[in-house]
Amino acid sequence: MSSLRRVMLLAVASLMVLGAAPARAKSITIGVSMQGLKAPYVVSVKKHLEAAFAAQYPGVKVMILDGEADANKQVSQVENFIAQGVDGIILNPIAYDGCSPAVAAAAKAKIPIVTLITRVANQDLATAWVGSDHKDSGIIEATMMAKDMGGKGQIVTIEGEPGIDAQIQRTLGYKEVLAKNPGIKILATQPAYWDRDKALKLVENWLQADKDFTVVLSQNDNMAMGALKAVEDAGKASKISVYGIDGDVDCLIAVRDGKIKGTVFQDAKAQAETAAKYVMMAVKGEKVPKLTAIPFLAVTKSNVDQFLK
Helix, strand or coil: CCHHHHHHHHHHHHHHHHCCCCCCCCCCEEEEEECCCCCHHHHHHHHHHHHHHHHHCCCCEEEEEECCCCHHHHHHHHHHHHHHCCCEEEECCCCCCCCHHHHHHHHHCCCCEEEEECCCCCHHHCCEEEECCHHHHHHHHHHHHHHHHCCCEEEEEEECCCCCHHHHHHHHHHHHHHHCCCCEEEEEEEECCCCHHHHHHHHHHHHHCCCCCCEEEECCHHHHHHHHHHHHHCCCCCCCEEECCECCHHHHHHHHCCCCCEEEECCHHHHHHHHHHHHHHHHCCCCCCCEEECCCEEECCCCHHHHHC
8 A cells, every 4th residue: 555545534534523514613704773973872882782792792794884873874774684694684764755765674584673762563572672761751841841941941951863662662652651740841942963063053033032931851861952052151040950861971060060950861881781791591592572661760850979980
């Protein structure tokens, strides 16, 4: 037998004894579409998502994209994730109806999709939703306001992106509280699309029109901070109270300093960590709860320090 043939036979025998080298495990990829990274709360959730994956799932590749407050862009992002063959998707939808095609596409492709913060019209097709009950946040904020006003007075309200789950539900929360406080009248209501500068301009216009209000009820902290600047610039900070929702750091500081009357804390860390956990469970074929609501909490000057920690 030749030396070469002897070597080849020995090699084959070795493989039969030891077995072939194990195949390399497939890496997991998660695609994330955030509704818009100009909003401080959304940025906070993104940072907590990154931290959660880094700490709990270090081998997982996570692609986080900015939806730029455009439902069509978010649908396109999810479709691209599907085309790339991602294992799971987290969608933070900007629109209740407009982002529904993204969820339908993921469901059709049999890729787990978890909606985060806000829901979509076809939520039943999604694997899960993680967020908070936005109607509760509206109720909590409006209840604080009504108590501070003694159940009577005139207010203006600033709404978020029209048609998004949070805007719809927070408005319903306001209506529920105001129905129980007929002495409080709304002088004006208009959307500022979660945007600080738009809220600033909106309140400036109301002040210039001599609308006689003593409260600005804002559907998020970013808009509340814009409203605050308009009120301060007009020299009416001592006469007009501003309220918000989310618990953004700059707004919490303003509450501590007595500039913002109150806000409603939304737990970005818990939402992000739960969404990361659920999408990974779903990727592994495990069952997850369909709807998970993390409680909102009222924040005033008396308890703000615990949230700033």
